[in-house]
Amino acid sequence: xxxxxxxxxxxxxxxxxxxxxxxxDQVQKKxxxxxxxxxxxxxxxxxxxxxxxxxxxxTLVQGGLTDDxxxxxxxxxxxxxxxxxxxxxxxxxxxxxxxGFGNLKGSAQSFPEEVKGxxxxxxxxxxxxxxxxxxxxxxxxxxxxxxxxxxxxxxEDITVRENELFSIGLGARYVLAHSxxxxxxxxFTHYFNWRATxxxxxxxxxxxx
Amino acid sequence: MSRLLVVIGLLLPLKLWAYPQxxxxxxxxxxxxxxxxxxxGPLNDYGRALWATEIAGRLGAxxxxxxxxxxxSGFLGKYQLPYWIRPGLxxxxxxxxxxxxxxxxxxxDILMQAEAxxxxxxxxxxxxxxxxxxxxxxxxxxxxxxxxxIDTLISREHxxxxxxxxxxWIYTGMMDxxxxxxxxxxxxxxxxxxxxxxxxxxxxxxxxYINPKWELSVNAFLGNLYQQSELRQEGFSSLFEYxxxxxxxxxATLLNSKNDFVSNTRFGVLSRAGYGSGSALLFxxxxxxxKPEAGDSVMGYYVYSEAHQRVKRGYHVFVxxxxxxxxxxxxxxxxxxxxxxxxxFPMQRxxxxxxxxxxxxxxxxxxxxxxxxxxxxxxxxxx
Numbered sequence: 001x002x003x004x005x006x007x008x009x010x011x012x013x014x015x016x017x018x019x020x021x022x023x024x025d026q027v028q029k030k031x032x033x034x035x036x037x038x039x040x041x042x043x044x045x046x047x048x049x050x051x052x053x054x055x056x057x058x059t060l061v062q063g064g065l066t067d068d069x070x071x072x073x074x075x076x077x078x079x080x081x082x083x084x085x086x087x088x089x090x091x092x093x094x095x096x097x098x099x100g101f102g103n104l105k106g107s108a109q110s111f112p113e114e115v116k117g118x119x120x121x122x123x124x125x126x127x128x129x130x131x132x133x134x135x136x137x138x139x140x141x142x143x144x145x146x147x148x149x150x151x152x153x154x155x156e157d158i159t160v161r162e163n164e165l166f167s168i169g170l171g172a173r174y175v176l177a178h179s180x181x182x183x184x185x186x187x188f189t190h191y192f193n194w195r196a197t198x199x200x201x202x203x204x205x206x207x208x209x
Numbered sequence: 210m211s212r213l214l215v216v217i218g219l220l221l222p223l224k225l226w227a228y229p230q231x232x233x234x235x236x237x238x239x240x241x242x243x244x245x246x247x248x249x250g251p252l253n254d255y256g257r258a259l260w261a262t263e264i265a266g267r268l269g270a271x272x273x274x275x276x277x278x279x280x281x282s283g284f285l286g287k288y289q290l291p292y293w294i295r296p297g298l299x300x301x302x303x304x305x306x307x308x309x310x311x312x313x314x315x316x317x318d319i320l321m322q323a324e325a326x327x328x329x330x331x332x333x334x335x336x337x338x339x340x341x342x343x344x345x346x347x348x349x350x351x352x353x354x355x356x357x358x359i360d361t362l363i364s365r366e367h368x369x370x371x372x373x374x375x376x377x378w379i380y381t382g383m384m385d386x387x388x389x390x391x392x393x394x395x396x397x398x399x400x401x402x403x404x405x406x407x408x409x410x411x412x413x414x415x416x417x418y419i420n421p422k423w424e425l426s427v428n429a430f431l432g433n434l435y436q437q438s439e440l441r442q443e444g445f446s447s448l449f450e451y452x453x454x455x456x457x458x459x460x461a462t463l464l465n466s467k468n469d470f471v472s473n474t475r476f477g478v479l480s481r482a483g484y485g486s487g488s489a490l491l492f493x494x495x496x497x498x499x500k501p502e503a504g505d506s507v508m509g510y511y512v513y514s515e516a517h518q519r520v521k522r523g524y525h526v527f528v529x530x531x532x533x534x535x536x537x538x539x540x541x542x543x544x545x546x547x548x549x550x551x552x553x554f555p556m557q558r559x560x561x562x563x564x565x566x567x568x569x570x571x572x573x574x575x576x577x578x579x580x581x582x583x584x585x586x587x588x589x590x591x592x
Contacts, residue, residue, distance in 0.1 A: 053545075053569075055569055055577070055580050070577035070578070070579060071577055072569070072571065072577050105574075105575045105577065106575060106577045107575045107576055107577060114575035114576075115575060116574070116575045131520075133486075133518075133519065133520055133521065134485035134486045134487075134488070134519075135485060136484045136485035136488065137484060137485045137488045137518045139518060139520065139526055172549065174516055174518060174526070174528050174549075176484055176488070176490060176516055176518075177484075178484070186516060186528045186530070188528070188547065188549060188567075197567060197580070199530075199547050199567075201530075
């Protein structure tokens with residue numbers, strides 16, 4: 001009905017201008033292809049493989065002096081995810097259990113300290129809530145709890161503040177499905193205890209279809 | 210309050226930037242909505258009606274049907290102007306806060322644009338059209354040189370459009386150069402670093418051939434004739450897009466130009482795909498080569514990507530990912546920029562854009578400079 005209205009409005013307003021030829025093409029295309037799809041109502045599982053990029057800042061202490069140590073970390077992460085639709089099928093709870101490994105590099109601003117190619121690994125439990133306004137796309141919030149194991153390997157008399165093992169975070173994500181089984185996701189998360197900002201790009205695969 | 214907004218809305222301008230992400234609404238060709246088939250510039254009547262009935266929200270619409278909203282979408286609302294004239298007005302205010310919350314915090318408030326535009330037609334078929342704009346541009350924040358004067362009243366476009374055949378349009382005059390995905394973010398690396406920003410229009414001729422399955426635009430230009438002759442970038446550019454399947458277009462784009470000081474070559478590939486209802490994924494990547502008259506040529510790259518999702522009618526969220534490096538052979542950093550935000554059209558004629566951008570520099574060595582944040586807010590009013 002809406003598209004019929006569009007054609008009507010366009011023909012009244014345009015008196016068939018040259019541009020209307022293409023407008024109509026597109027409107028016809030749209031009306032013939034319109035399909036109704038429903039959201040999945042049952043719980044299901046997914047695996048997510050992702051690349052994460054993180055900027056982090058530590059404070060180094062040597063004697064009475066302090067210095068900033070800025071680091072960039074890259075990681076590959078694997079998550080096993082339970083997707084649980086709520087009563088309102090537009091909302092989906094998800095619970096991800098993940099582990100990842102990667103490398104980091106960074107340098108101090110004043111102290112003569114720099115590292116490159118250091119390995120680290122992490123575990124995370126990430127609960128989240130997605131809103132799906134159509135059958136292909138979602139936006140959501142996530143609140144991960146992460147554990148990270150890393151060693152900067154600096155001089156022995158330097159201590160590192162804020163090199164916490166544990167951090168909670170808060171982030172947002174966007175999921176775009178390109179088939180029933182596969183989708184891409186982008187997420188942005190800030191980890192409070194680590195003072196780190198993580199960008200994550202993942203491929204998601206639905207199991208059991 | 211909503212009535213007040215309606216009144217304000219009716220008094221304000223309607224010239225819109227290109228929104229290539231609206232391929233997600235299954236409108237893949239810019240000509241559907243714009244007088245300029247390559248996007249940007251004033252909307253045609255169909256574009257206005259579509260904006261009111263499908264893209265924008267219903268704030269202040271009351272019980273009006275979509276059909277009524279479409280009828281009210283003209284310059285003077287429901288009152289229909291003669292077929293030969295289509296005026297428009299536009300204003301855009303930008304607010305930027307860099308490094309919020311830090312000692313380096315800076316804020317900026319700029320009236321980016323206040324512009325009037327006019328489209329005149331010869332004959333009801335609109336085979337012949339004259340499109341022009343005249344408006345204010347802000348003075349640059351840099352100090353002016355001795356004797357330098359900045360004209361804050363300029364025309365960003367004025368061209369004659371001829372529909373030569375059913376599928377071929379010819380544009381002659383001053384316009385944006387044809388290159389890449391013409392999206393609204395003119396500070397993106399894909400626009401600013403390629404020399405295609407807000408005030409980089411050129412005088413020239415564009416031939417635009419449109420088939421349902423593919424489009425080709427070729428642009429020969431003499432540079433901006435209001436500039437000094439030695440600064441004018443003369444050359445050509447082109448854009449080809451092919452519809453692989455419904456709502457998925459891939460393409461290639463090329464630009465080659467030179468002035469007395471430097472030759473520029475840009476080449477890119479791109480993809481625009483619509484998903485679901487009103488959602489889209491844009492991707493463009495390319496190389497940027499600058500060859501100074503004296504000195505070695507420098508080659509860099511850029512990437513622009515955007516995922517755009519309709520949340521509800523009139524409201525969209527988006528994430529962007531960008532990358533840029535000026536010189537591939539140097540030790541300079543790769544610039545990475547990630548952003549997310551809200552694009553809202555609560556009602557026709559009003560647009561809000563709020564965005565947070567995080568820029569990170571990645572060096573090959575262990576140096577890690579501090580990353581930066583920018584918060585951007587924009588209000589865009591149109592009649």
